[in-house]
Amino acid sequence: xRKVEVITQILNAxxxxxxxxxxxxxxxxxxxxxxxxxxxxxxxxxxxxTAKALAGRVRLGVIEGDVASRIDAxxxxxxDIPVIQINTGGECHLDALTVQKALEALPxxxxxxxxxxxxxxxxxxxxxxxxxxxxxxxxxVPEGDDKPYKYPAIFTAVNAAVLNKIDLAPYVDFKLDxxxxxxxxxxxxxxxxxxxxxxxxxxxxxxxxxxxxRRTG
Amino acid sequence: MHELPxxxxxxxxxLEHANQADAERVLKINVVIGDLTHFNGESIQFxxxxxxxxxxxxxxxxxxxxxxxxxxxKSCGNEFTPKETDWVCPRCSGFIDEVISGRECYxxxxxxx
Numbered sequence: 001x002r003k004v005e006v007i008t009q010i011l012n013a014x015x016x017x018x019x020x021x022x023x024x025x026x027x028x029x030x031x032x033x034x035x036x037x038x039x040x041x042x043x044x045x046x047x048x049x050t051a052k053a054l055a056g057r058v059r060l061g062v063i064e065g066d067v068a069s070r071i072d073a074x075x076x077x078x079x080d081i082p083v084i085q086i087n088t089g090g091e092c093h094l095d096a097l098t099v100q101k102a103l104e105a106l107p108x109x110x111x112x113x114x115x116x117x118x119x120x121x122x123x124x125x126x127x128x129x130x131x132x133x134x135x136x137x138x139x140x141v142p143e144g145d146d147k148p149y150k151y152p153a154i155f156t157a158v159n160a161a162v163l164n165k166i167d168l169a170p171y172v173d174f175k176l177d178x179x180x181x182x183x184x185x186x187x188x189x190x191x192x193x194x195x196x197x198x199x200x201x202x203x204x205x206x207x208x209x210x211x212x213x214r215r216t217g
Numbered sequence: 218m219h220e221l222p223x224x225x226x227x228x229x230x231x232l233e234h235a236n237q238a239d240a241e242r243v244l245k246i247n248v249v250i251g252d253l254t255h256f257n258g259e260s261i262q263f264x265x266x267x268x269x270x271x272x273x274x275x276x277x278x279x280x281x282x283x284x285x286x287x288x289x290x291k292s293c294g295n296e297f298t299p300k301e302t303d304w305v306c307p308r309c310s311g312f313i314d315e316v317i318s319g320r321e322c323y324x325x326x327x328x329x330x
Binding site: 001002003005007008009011013091092093095124148149150152153185186187 | 226230234237244305313326327328
């Protein structure tokens with residue numbers, strides 16, 4: 001028996017494809033945002049409200065990831081935003097290869113910010129680089145203030161946490177301080193945005209941040 | 218269920234290196250996985266047993282070395298293993314600056330004949 005040294009990242013193939021995606025996006029000066037959240041947190045609503053707020057200034061593109069259906073892609077397309085739907089058929093996350101195929105089908109020269117809406121899941125998506133520049137987790141008030149404590153890894157691996165449905169806070173048992181503290185104690189560098197896609201409250205801070213990233217990127 | 222595609226990639230890496238080394242059979246696969254990743258060793262072994270059938274790595278045993286999470290405090294520089302849901306420095310209550318280890322996920326070596 002002999003030992004053969006390997007030292008190769010298990011996700012090497014995915015990471016290499018992610019690097020290719022990153023290079024392609026950079027060539028087209030596109031800011032790519034990987035949006036991760038549990039199902040129903042409001043990822044698609046955030047994309048649609050962001051598009052409205054930035055209309056005329058920033059051109060969006062969207063990649064939608066879901067296990068099944070075109071529901072989200074149809075919503076985005078009806079707002080005249082270029083969109084590709086990926087159906088993973090059971091996989092719990094998007095990977096770099098599926099995103100690469102979607103990029104081939106998008107009009108990249110007409111896009112400034114690309115939202116990649118991951119499969120609704122707070123666990124697996126964080127392990128798979130897609131080629132994004134920015135990672136964002138969306139959490140929502142009805143889910144509870146305990147998400148950073150129950151799913152810590154995703155909160156440690158993002159540039160920003162969006163807390164959506166903030167208008168519902170008076171109606172449910174939700175401790176905003178506990179949520180903020182949970183995020184900051186895991187990841188003090190993460191920006192925290194408290195907003196409501198339904199009322200528009202807090203949305204401008206989020207869109208200002210995105211625009212500032214575009215300028216510095 | 219993301220261990221399935223992960224195990225496929227793991228097996229590809231193992232077989233590639235076994236072929237390069239002109240090995241007939243892979244007996245053992247040594248993998249390093251950090252505590253901050255979401256990879257479940259039992260699931261990987263389960264999928265490996267299925268996927269490796271008929272390959273050089275059939276019946277190879279998987280040895281997983283876990284790497285504990287280590288982070289560094291921004292305020293005092295203390296390096297510590299954070300509690301699962303609270304990464305504040307136990308010495309000075311400062312926030313963390315960076316993750317030093319715990320995100321590893323690689324094939325370290327294989328044992329072949």
